[in-house]
Amino acid sequence: MLSPWPESVLAYEPMWARLADHAHLAAIDLPGFGRSESRDDVMTPRAMGEFIVRAADAFALEKPHVIAPDVGTAAALFAAAAHPGRFRSLVVGSGGTAVPIQLGDPLREWVFAPDLEPYRRLGGRPIVERALQTLERYPVSHAAREDYFASYDGDRFAESMRYAQAYRTELEILRDTLPRIDTPVQIITGRRDRVVPPSTPSSSTSGCRTANCICSTPATSHGRTRPTSTHRSSRPGGIGMPERPKVEAARESHFFNRRAKKPPQRNRRK
Numbered sequence: 001m002l003s004p005w006p007e008s009v010l011a012y013e014p015m016w017a018r019l020a021d022h023a024h025l026a027a028i029d030l031p032g033f034g035r036s037e038s039r040d041d042v043m044t045p046r047a048m049g050e051f052i053v054r055a056a057d058a059f060a061l062e063k064p065h066v067i068a069p070d071v072g073t074a075a076a077l078f079a080a081a082a083h084p085g086r087f088r089s090l091v092v093g094s095g096g097t098a099v100p101i102q103l104g105d106p107l108r109e110w111v112f113a114p115d116l117e118p119y120r121r122l123g124g125r126p127i128v129e130r131a132l133q134t135l136e137r138y139p140v141s142h143a144a145r146e147d148y149f150a151s152y153d154g155d156r157f158a159e160s161m162r163y164a165q166a167y168r169t170e171l172e173i174l175r176d177t178l179p180r181i182d183t184p185v186q187i188i189t190g191r192r193d194r195v196v197p198p199s200t201p202s203s204s205t206s207g208c209r210t211a212n213c214i215c216s217t218p219a220t221s222h223g224r225t226r227p228t229s230t231h232r233s234s235r236p237g238g239i240g241m242p243e244r245p246k247v248e249a250a251r252e253s254h255f256f257n258r259r260a261k262k263p264p265q266r267n268r269r270k
Helices: 016-020 045-058 071-082 107-112 117-122 125-132 142-151 156-165 167-180 199-204 245-261
Strands: 065-069 089-093 185-190 214-216
Touching (some): 045 071, 065 071, 071 089, 071 167, 107 167, 117 125
Parallel strands (some): 089 185, 185 214
16 A cells, blocks of 8 residues: 555555455555655656565565555556566556646646745645645544654655656656556546546556546545546545545455456457
8 A cells, every 4th residue: 555645654544444354454655755765766656666566575465456546656557567467456546647647736736847946945734734625524633634744844745746747757658558567457536636637547547458447526635536447437535545435445345355356367459
């Protein structure tokens, strides 16, 4: 389970217990996000994809299901393409992976910002506060709120923007890589997502023959959907994880259980 941006692994707090009934869980703040230290050598989606594989190796996760919303989406797709059979399934979404880039503000502003200095001066706390204010259904716990603030304190948010700015060059590479993915992918998006429009998931994964998209209608969020893949459309709401944790946990558990019962199959084009 990879944390969304600008949050931390505590974004999974509402659904952790329910998912734990079905699987062994491991949650990771990717380098430069949440409370993890940043590393210059992995601050692009393609390099982060290799980090995800190394992390799975370090945790001795033989063939894990991967939940990778938001900034984890492109990285997880790169990883699946480069390492066929390494993952049992992916649940992704709200990553803004379409080409041409289709984003609303503030994510579009962050991706195309010509200078990070204004964000360094502003600090991350006001940005996280703005994100939290958009939640309509899910009350963030005090522990999670404080963890988000600490995660992007000072210039940490500005530094994390470098990863998103790599979208400008790496998303075209990802588009051409998608046909190599044979891992089952579930894409979750939100009909009311203004930052990563609902049309984005299908267009961004059109080359992925194993993708399934679900679109749900949770409250408007800071901008990104959480977990997704094939062609319906659903999305955990909120800035990090679901504003409907029971629904999303049940959906993802069902997806995992189906993947566990039968080996991944590549969808064939007629």
